[in-house]
Amino acid sequence: MKRFANSVSRLGFVAAIAAICLSAVGCAPRQSTTRGELVRVTEGDFRIAATRRLAAGDIVIRVKNRGPDAHELIVVKTETGRLPLRGDGLTVDEDAVQHDEVGALEPGSPGSVRELHVRLTPGRYVLLCNMSGHYMGGMHRTLVVR
């Protein structure tokens, strides 16, 4: 019962966060910059909030890290949505997906806002933070580009 309550409360919490994130993203008007369409991505411990669908083309990904930990952002194109792990079972094997990596941002401190310029062709992409344990801790997001 208690466990159920916990899970309900957790689900509620997650739903609330998701709702906030979605509303934030959803309400934000799509903007275009001179270098491409702007996509807002919010990172936090330990999740990535972003739109799920996007038109192909030049994209400016504006990443805000809400913290409290530092986070990086890697964009990998993958048809399966699954990424190979290193031997430790904790981080994605970046060498294995090197050819599929569209772009990456080094770890940014909490509160920072950075931009990543990418050209996305139609397909399925994963946005992730590959710091130790972060991917496994929930920091990944699938993005479909048409």
Add this chain to the structure above:
Amino acid sequence: MRRPASEFRPFAPRARRTIVAILLTFALVSALSAALSIWTTGHSRHRATLLEVAARQRTLAERYVAEVELVRNGQQADPGRTAALLASSARALLDGGTAPAVAGDDDETALSAVTDPQARAQLMQEQRLVTDLSKTGRALLAKRSVSSVPLTAHERIAATDPVQRVRVLAALTSNVALNAARTIAQQTDRNITSSIRLQVALGIGGLAVSLLLAWALIATTRRQTSLFRSLVTSSTDLVLVFGRGGCRYVSQSVVSMLGRPEAELHGSGFDRFVHEDDRTALEAARETGKPRELVLRVRNASGQWRHLEAHLTDLRTDRDVHGVVLNARDISERVALEQELTRQAQRDSFGSQLTEALEMADEEEATYDIVERAMVEVSPVSPMELLLSDSSRANLERSAVSVAGAPGCPVQSPFSCVAVRRGSPVVFESSEALNACPKLRDRPSGPCSAVCVPVSFMGRSLGVLHATGPEGEPLDSQQVAQLTTLATQAGARIGTVRAFERTQLQASTDSLTGLVNRRMLERQLRGLLRQGRPFALAVADLDRFKQLNDKHGHEAGDRALRMFAHIARSSLRDEDTVARWGGEEFMFAFPDLDRHQATSVLERVRANLAESMSGDHPVFTASFGVTDSTRGETLDELVRLADIGLYAAKEAGRDRITISETLPDGPGLTVVSEKPPDADDKQRPHRARPAFHEAANEDDPHVSGLEIR
């Protein structure tokens, strides 16, 4: 800091305040730098400890995973203790306190609370992950469902393998701990960078402030120097500084006064302009600093001697000066004024004394005496003379001579004298000069200088006051002024006395005969005697005048007297004088004639008298006694001599002229004229036998002495 422009304070001690401000700035900057260094060093040391503890969390998390697996595999391990270490270390990192010792790694470490908000958020996240890790670990070992362990750090672990979950949580814990350590390190680095920047800024600021203050100090010093310079250069006072090598500094006023460049006055250069009589005093003053007050004579650019009143300040022991400062001012005008006042006072004194003396002189003779004494007052060594013209003559006579002798001017008439013609004093520097008076040349005493001051009365020239001196050194202006005063006052007095005498003369004319009276003639005779001018003197008496009066009446007697007076006056030269001596006696004065020449004139009188004895007028004759100025010393003697001659003429039968040569104790008388041959009583010339009897004539109080019957 800045004073109002109106204030002029060259002595204000502003520099001291500026120096203190510079020192304070240096001290403040140094203290702040030292404090910052200490603070930075402390922070660096603390950062190292923090990083050590934060980094240790990763090891502990990994050790925890290993120990959990060991326990699961049935081996001996104590993951609970490691979890406790993780938790207490995470707490100590966040809120300060003691981080526990880890066996085999390090000792207990004291930590202070982390203040940076970002680092604190990360450490709190770490704390939550440590909790999640240890709970998950405990659930695993207790063989409970790991998935049901609530996760508090927002992690969403998809893996269902319990060991994998623990490993993910351990990885997250160590990663967050490392990131927190990195954040702390970056923050500390920023602090240190700020501190270094602050120190550099402090150094630059301190240097800038010091430079500004130093500039202000220089400006203040320059301003004060400028103020002092303006004081010294604008002052009309003369400032000189004397050191061991002579003059070391002269102010601009000295340069402009002497008309020489400054460099030429240094050393002994200034001394050349000092009067040689004052040099010794100046040398002594700059050697010893005394006397404090000094009067110097200095020759200026135009060659004049200027009097300087100097004040000395002895600064030989002053380490900046090493000398004597002389501050002087030109007091020449004051000295000249004082001298002029002294001269004026002397002149005034001379003038007032002269006035008083002259007021007491009632005769010309007395005036001459005073003039002679006044000449000595003017100069006892210069020859001087007063040349005066008689009112009746045009030629000049030497009336007064100073004790130093007479210059002997050969001028004859007043209008031959240039000073008289000009009507103002004339000074001749040298008798040899082209423009000198010709009468100064060829004097026996040789070349000379001269001063000639005209003497006048009511615009009419009376003569000249003449003084001589060595050639080129005439009497000074003071003496010339005194001579002018003397000439003016003497002229006024002489003129007054003469006018008075003339009035007296007019008042003392005999009313019956129109002749001057006895007193006036006496004065004239005395004047001739004093001048040493020769003259003859005769006394006449009408014969048998008493009988004529008795027989024909007083009317006839008066007529006889008037007739004799008329005949006598018309028979004489212009310069001769006849006066009624009293009763029927008359006195004659013949300037420049001797007794024989006078006798000739008197013979003419007798002849004219005899010729006029016609008509109804009773006949009468006169007897004469004659002498001259060579026969006696005084007027009394000469009158007595003439009287003796008259007596002798009477004795010899009257109507004759007898020359009297000597007084009775002398050789005797000479009868030079007798009564005409037609007279009854014919007598030969003979020696007179004087027989005197005293008789006071009660009718005429002026007559006294001898009466011949």
